[in-house]
Amino acid sequence: xxxxIQSPRHEVTEMGQEVTxxxxxxxxxxxxxxxxxxxxxGLELLIYFNNxxxxxxxxxxxxxxxxxxxxxxxxxxxxxxxEPRDSAVYFCATGTSGGRTDTQYFGPGTRLTVL
Amino acid sequence: AQSVSQHNHHVILSEAASLELxxxxxxxxxxxxxxxxxxxxxxxxxxxxxFSGDPLVKGIKGFEAEFIKSKxxxxxxxxxxxxxxxAEYFCAVNAYTGRxxxxxxxxxxxxxxx
Numbered sequence: 001x002x003x004x005i006q007s008p009r010h011e012v013t014e015m016g017q018e019v020t021x022x023x024x025x026x027x028x029x030x031x032x033x034x035x036x037x038x039x040x041x042g043l044e045l046l047i048y049f050n051n052x053x054x055x056x057x058x059x060x061x062x063x064x065x066x067x068x069x070x071x072x073x074x075x076x077x078x079x080x081x082x083e084p085r086d087s088a089v090y091f092c093a094t095g096t097s098g099g100r101t102d103t104q105y106f107g108p109g110t111r112l113t114v115l
Numbered sequence: 116a117q118s119v120s121q122h123n124h125h126v127i128l129s130e131a132a133s134l135e136l137x138x139x140x141x142x143x144x145x146x147x148x149x150x151x152x153x154x155x156x157x158x159x160x161x162x163x164x165x166f167s168g169d170p171l172v173k174g175i176k177g178f179e180a181e182f183i184k185s186k187x188x189x190x191x192x193x194x195x196x197x198x199x200x201x202a203e204y205f206c207a208v209n210a211y212t213g214r215x216x217x218x219x220x221x222x223x224x225x226x227x228x229x
Contacts (some may be wrong), residue, residue, distance in 0.1 A: 043219040
């Protein structure tokens with residue numbers, strides 16, 4: 001299994017531009033999570049999906065952020081317009097709903113720099 | 116709401132020293148507990164997890180953790196660290212409330228000196 005795949009690995013953009021981050025979950029995993037990691041705030045959950053449906057988006061910082069999961073094998077996190085304070089590493093993680101096993105498997109992350 | 120505290124922010128050890136990293140959580144009900152490791156420039160990898168049963172959990176690379184329910188703690192231990200253990204370690208909790216997201220601690224940066 002290839003694990004969770006994220007693209008791009010690095011993104012440098014200018015303030016005001018639209019940024020789209022992509023995630024391909026592990027096959028068979030029905031939960032998908034988007035996290036953001038910064039020095040100031042650590043690892044924080046942005047949103048998560050179950051069976052492609054958004055379950056909890058309370059961590060999405062503001063309307064500039066949106067996430068979609070059009071099918072079981074693909075999700076996007078979009079920032080429009082981007083701002084310098086959005087600079088962070090964005091991780092996608094996936095898991096299964098088997099019993100109480102809430103183990104999440106993380107992707108390599110996308111390091112976003114907004115100038 | 117659940118929260119996780121990692122009191123050691125930065126730990127420096129010499130090779131072969133013993134390691135114990137503290138983790139305390141706040142939630143009175145049933146929890147799932149995790150330790151993840153993040154090597155420099157890499158993504159988070161699962162080190163070990165506790166769901167139920169034996170409170171002493173063994174993970175990869177010689178790490179273990181002990182769940183003490185009365186103390187709301189899940190401390191990570193290793194009897195003898197190696198230079199390759201230099202990384203950031205995150206404790207995480209999921210309260211079994213149906214909400215699947217993990218709540219992470221702030222992390223502990225471990226630096227092992229050769």
